[in-house]
Amino acid sequence: DGGITQSPKYLFRKEGQNVTLSCEQNLNHDAMYWYRQDPGQGLRLIYYSQIVNDFQKGDIAEGYSVSREKKESFPLTVTSAQKNPTAFYLCASSPRAGGTDTQYFGPGTRLTVL
Amino acid sequence: GIQVEQSPPDLILQEGANSTLRCNFSDSVNNLQWFHQNPWGQLINLFYIPSGTKQNGRLSATTVATERYSLLYISSSQTTDSGVYFCAVEGLWNFNKFYFGSGTKLNVKP
Numbered sequence: 001d002g003g004i005t006q007s008p009k010y011l012f013r014k015e016g017q018n019v020t021l022s023c024e025q026n027l028n029h030d031a032m033y034w035y036r037q038d039p040g041q042g043l044r045l046i047y048y049s050q051i052v053n054d055f056q057k058g059d060i061a062e063g064y065s066v067s068r069e070k071k072e073s074f075p076l077t078v079t080s081a082q083k084n085p086t087a088f089y090l091c092a093s094s095p096r097a098g099g100t101d102t103q104y105f106g107p108g109t110r111l112t113v114l
Numbered sequence: 115g116i117q118v119e120q121s122p123p124d125l126i127l128q129e130g131a132n133s134t135l136r137c138n139f140s141d142s143v144n145n146l147q148w149f150h151q152n153p154w155g156q157l158i159n160l161f162y163i164p165s166g167t168k169q170n171g172r173l174s175a176t177t178v179a180t181e182r183y184s185l186l187y188i189s190s191s192q193t194t195d196s197g198v199y200f201c202a203v204e205g206l207w208n209f210n211k212f213y214f215g216s217g218t219k220l221n222v223k224p
Contacts, residue, residue: 031210037155041216041217042118043200043214044214045213048210050210092157102147102159102162103159103212105157107156108155110155
């Protein structure tokens with residue numbers, strides 16, 4: 001089946017630990033995105049990538065890092081520098097870089113810091 | 115960034131009723147999308163509609179780009195329409211950078 005997969009579905013982390021969230025797509029899409037959603041809020045853009053080996057910061061990139069070594073993969077690392085990481089994290093992709101396209105979302109990862 | 119305001123924030127409907135959700139945005143946009151988020155958190159794209167009108171079954175959307183707003187119409191609502199509806203926009207000069215509204219939470223009662 002074509003689509004976007006995220007793993008794990010639930011993730012628990014102790015304070016001070018880095019964790020990496022996985023995002024994979026088999027849609028052959030060029031652009032990929034990471035968003036954060038807090039309870040009762042909309043989505044906020046963390047990072048986006050328009051092409052392999054290139055990515056741009058969104059509005060809330062501090063405390064996060066990404067890589068785009070393969071077209072189909074865009075992992076997000078939540079570092080210990082992120083002061084309030086408990087949230088719902090959503091990955092998305094769209095066919096082409098440069099706008100005018102629909103975004104498709106994965107099922108999300110719920111991260112809880114203990 | 116672009117400010118996106120959605121109204122109303124909460125909406126309760128009886129099954130079979132119609133509703134209109136509104137999205138106002140503060141700048142010219144290249145892309146506007148409507149999404150539905152189900153109770154499990156999955157976002158589904160409803161419309162890509164930077165301008166004009168589109169219809170898909172009981173749902174339709176209209177964007178008036180010159181006046182910086184978009185409307186989502188839901189007719190003959192069903193309980194499965196419950197969830198949160200988001201509007202997202204991409205500015206004219208900043209491709210791939212999307213801004214989401216805070217959403218409209220819809221509860222359709224049987």
